[in-house]
Structure formats: C-alpha cells, structure tokens
Amino acid sequence: MEIRQLKYFMEVAKYKSITKASESLHISQPALSKMIKGLEDELGMPLIIRTNKTSDITDAGLIVLDYAQRMMMLIEEMSTTLNDITNLSRGQIHIGLPPIIGSLFFPKVIAKFHQQFPNVHINITEYGGARVVKSVEEGEFELGVAVLPIEEQKFDVYPIVEEEMKLLVHHKHKLAAREFVELYELKDEEFIFYNEEFALYQIMRDEFINQGFEPKILFKSSQWDLMSEMVAANLGVTALPESICNRVMNPDIKIIRLRPAIPWKLAVITKKDRYISYAGHTLINYILNEKQFFYYN
Template identity: 75%
Template structure:
C-alpha cells in the first residue's frame, strides 16, 4: 500500500467523483482508477461504488477513509514541523471558514498578514460551521472559525466576535412597524433559512422549538446576500447577525430586534493535542489582536 494510493482515495471520497478527483490531482482518470483498483485488490475489499454520476464509499471504504484521514493529518503535521525550521520564510496555514463569516471580518486581516508574511500561504476553504468543526477535528484544517458553543474538551477555543441576531422582514410586512418581535409571533411565517451544515440551522431551530413551533422553511441558502435579497423580494423572513443585517440595509428591508436574547458568538478553534505550526500560531495571534 502506498501513501499516494490513499491520497487518491481521499480525493475520490471527498469529491464523490472519479472525474473531479482526477482533475483536482491533475492526473488522468484511467491512472486514478488504476490506483483505486490496486488499493482494493491489495485490501481484498471494494472501497468505491462506481455509477455513471457518482462514486460512493462502501462500508469498508469508510473504515479506510477514517484511517487515511488520520495518516494524512500526521503527514501534514510532520511537514508543518519541518516548515517551522525556516522561521516563516515559507509555510502555509489551512483554515476553514463558513461562507457567511468569511466576507465580513477576514479580508482585511488576511491582507495585513500577507503583507507581514508574504511567503506564508493562507489556504481558505469555505464550509458550513458544523463541517468546519468536524474538519478541524479530523485534521483537514489547523484553524477553523465556528459558531459557539464548541466542545472545549476537544478544542482550544478563542472567542473573537459576539453580536445580536436580528429579524429581517420586507418593508411591507405586517411586522415592519414593530421595534421588537417575540419569536412566538413568527409561528406562521415562511423562513429563508440556513443549510443543515451551518451551525445557525441547529441553533435557531432550537430557539423556535423553545418558542413552541417548528419553522416553516421556504428556502435554504449558504449566502447571506441571497437570503436578504429574497426578503427584499417579499418571499419570506430571515434572522441573521446584526453585522450582516446592517450590510443589507435597503428601503425594501426592515431590521427588527428580537425579544429573546439570541447571540451570534464566533470563535477560532484548534484541535487539542495536535501540533500547531509556527505559521498557524502566528496567524491565530494576528486574528486575536485584530479588532473584529
């Protein structure tokens, strides 16, 4: 078994497609298929179910995937340790950011960091908050930005932002004249909501359940600008962090406070008992010193 074969398998599992995995690794699809088949033959088990449209992982493949991720994380850790010896003359940091967060606070920080450390590459991947947490745990990212609460037994947690959640409604909506709205008053509303992989999905659903109802979800999105545009078009209502609501200011939208004290708290997280590269530590300090 070769590490190259495991990396190929990881890419196929990630993309669920032989074609996209081959493109990602810049190799031919026949070469990629040959590598997967050699790995399956050596292990004596089918790892990938191939169809015309997708390549899904079998139960045996899920076991191999778990160990391959651990081995890949260890290799990344080794490379990070070696890169530390260059005193940031080169290096890279793998970071996970939810799409709803990245555009708000991080471009200026990343620009300043790049000017200070031009040879350190920042690899940004956008995932939903829940997936960011899982990916930091599995070693895909050194650093992740996620919505609190976070399991502090598993992660080092560094709070960076806290702000109120606000209700957005169309200017012609029945609640548009209100300054404060109780969640109970939203029982019959149709919501523009967040995808399941976003931490806000679970957080807000729990608040609605506490208020005595399940939200009626008209549409799910990972893009706050699309969510606010749908409110402006009077297709439904949404609840978003105050900073996003302020960016969505429009004559067609009304921002309203919630009676319930619902906070949006962000933190940078790192996995406990995992080596954090010098570049990763430096970028973390950069974030914590910045005024977000």
C-alpha cells in the same frame, strides 16, 4: 550508525590524516581512530588505508564520503528550513471558514497578515460552520472559524466576535414598524433559512423549538445576500447576524431586534492535543490582536 561518525569520517577524508583531523575536531587520535573503526565494522568494509604518513580513502570510503556529504547538506537544509519557519520566512496554514464569515470579517485581516508575512501561504476552504468543526476534528484543517457553542472538550477555543441575530422582514410586513419582536410571535411566519451544514440552521431551529414551534422553512440558502433579497421580494422572513444586517441596504427590508436576544458568537478553533505550526499560532494571535477589523467592515 551515528551522524557524528560520518562527520568525523568526512574530516579524516578532508585532511587524509587522522592526526590532523583529530586536531581539527579537538579530540584524541585514539578516540577518532576508534570512531572510524566502529563505522568500518558496522559497514563491514575498510574506509581508509592507514599508513604512517597518510590515511588514504578506499573505493568504499569514497562512496560513503559522497553519501555523508549529501546527508550533511540535507541536515543543514533541515535546520535552515526550521529556522525559516520559526521566523516565519516560510510556512503554510490550512484554515476552514464558513462562507458568511469569510466574506464578512477576514479579507482585511488576511491582507494585513500577508503584508507582514508574505511567505506564509494560507489555504482557505469554505464550508458551512458545522462541517468546519467536523473537519478540524478530523484533521483536515489546522484551524477553523466556528459558530459557538461547540463541544469545547474537543477543541481549544479562541473567541473573536459576539453580537446578536436580527430579524429581517419586508417593509410592508405587519411587524415592520416594531422595534422588538418576541420569538413566539414568529410561529406562523414562513422562513428563508440556512442550509443544514450551517451552524446557524441548528441554532435558530433550536431557539424556535424552545419557544414551542417548529419553524416553517420555505427556502434554504448558503448566501446571505440571496436570503435578504428573498425577504425584499416578500417571500418570507429571515434572521441574520448584526454585521450582515449592517450590509443590507435594500429599502424594502426592515431590520428588527429579537427578544430574547440570540447571540452569534464566533471563535477560532483548533483540535486539542494536535500539533499547531508556528505559522498557525502566529495567525491565531494576529486574529486575536486585530479584532477591531471584525467590527468596522
């Protein structure tokens, strides 16, 4: 059964005449009659009663007419909905954000995007960076924001932020007066670290191991403000991205650059070969075009 057959049948039912229906459809009467006959043969019952003057609809024809009208309405609704999506009159995006990144960079960008596209719903789930990467790979999220590096052969990567990690120490710490601290000098320090599900956990741990020591982790947390307050209480030292350090106002904390520098790179990621909605592509492009908001929070 073809949609065209149902449309032609609806036209015959409308005019109760194959002649008038063929004129309306701009096809020949024999071609229209053949189309209707094919539909009847497929359904196994007559749909119209043919006379010299009219083509009356049978009881079976009335049932087919009712379903055909509903099907045409659904097809029209589908076309309208698809048009709405491509014009961003509606849409839905599932995005995964690490908590630190979400609170730091995205409120202003999401607010501006919502003002421009109020009918696009953005569903945000906060996971640690490592779990965001896994969830994008498994299809839970259409897109996510991750800390690089990642296995780029599995993802399309759109870089958005690049800055340095910095060391936070108590103002009475022996290193507090320094402008730079070499990583190897931190061998005997006690660290306030990130939870294992955070990408920064592995990034920083690997950096210290490359310097020849395993970091002594005293506490683990997922909240940068708690980590900084622990430093202010002189419970240990930590390292945080520059943007977060810019928000630390506690006078008991000193912020120091690290050498060699440890980059902190963020990117929007999507899984390669996965369908990305028009709304999703629009959000990615919007984020890339609004990078300035990531540096003036």
